[in-house]
Amino acid sequence: MSELNVYLSGEIHTDWRDQIITMTKSKKLKVTFTSPVTNHPNSDDCGVNILGHEENSFWHDHKGAKINAIRTRHHIKNADIVVVRFGEKYKQWNAAFDAGFAAALNKPLIIIHNEEHSHALKEVDGASLAVTSDPAQVVKILDYVINGELE
Numbered sequence: 447m448s449e450l451n452v453y454l455s456g457e458i459h460t461d462w463r464d465q466i467i468t469m470t471k472s473k474k475l476k477v478t479f480t481s482p483v484t485n486h487p488n489s490d491d492c493g494v495n496i497l498g499h500e501e502n503s504f505w506h507d508h509k510g511a512k513i514n515a516i517r518t519r520h521h522i523k524n525a526d527i528v529v530v531r532f533g534e535k536y537k538q539w540n541a542a543f544d545a546g547f548a549a550a551l552n553k554p555l556i557i558i559h560n561e562e563h564s565h566a567l568k569e570v571d572g573a574s575l576a577v578t579s580d581p582a583q584v585v586k587i588l589d590y591v592i593n594g595e596l597e
Contacts, residue, residue: 449476453525457533549573
């Protein structure tokens with residue numbers, strides 16, 4: 447199988463992306479990863495930095511959200527698989543949007559969350575092809591998709 451393009455969406459407060467990337471590299475899987483900008487100030491301020499200052503915080507956030515949406519939509523459209531993680535402490539509204547956008551584009555969707563969020567995320571889980579509880583399970587799925595074998 448050729449190289450997979452995988453978009454890693456969701457919470458930015460833990461190292462789950464690094465875990466997936468490291469495990470994928472150790473298995474020598476051919477995967478290219480993209481993700482949202484995880485530097486919070488850069489993500490929040492990209493709009494005003496590029497398009498100019500805003501006095502009103504609504505328009506400040508609006509500009510950033512629109513610029514980030516261009517980036518996110520581009521990477522999701524080009525992804526072979528979209529992985530979305532919902533974290534423990536933070537509500538990720540953008541992650542829910544990314545999951546819905548990927549599902550609308552018929553992209554294979556893998557969700558990561560703990561058992562505690564199963565009820566709250568039942569619709570998101572329903573749109574996915576796999577619901578996992580940790581990054582290692584995501585890597586096992588990618589390995590199976592690429593190689594068709596089990597450990």
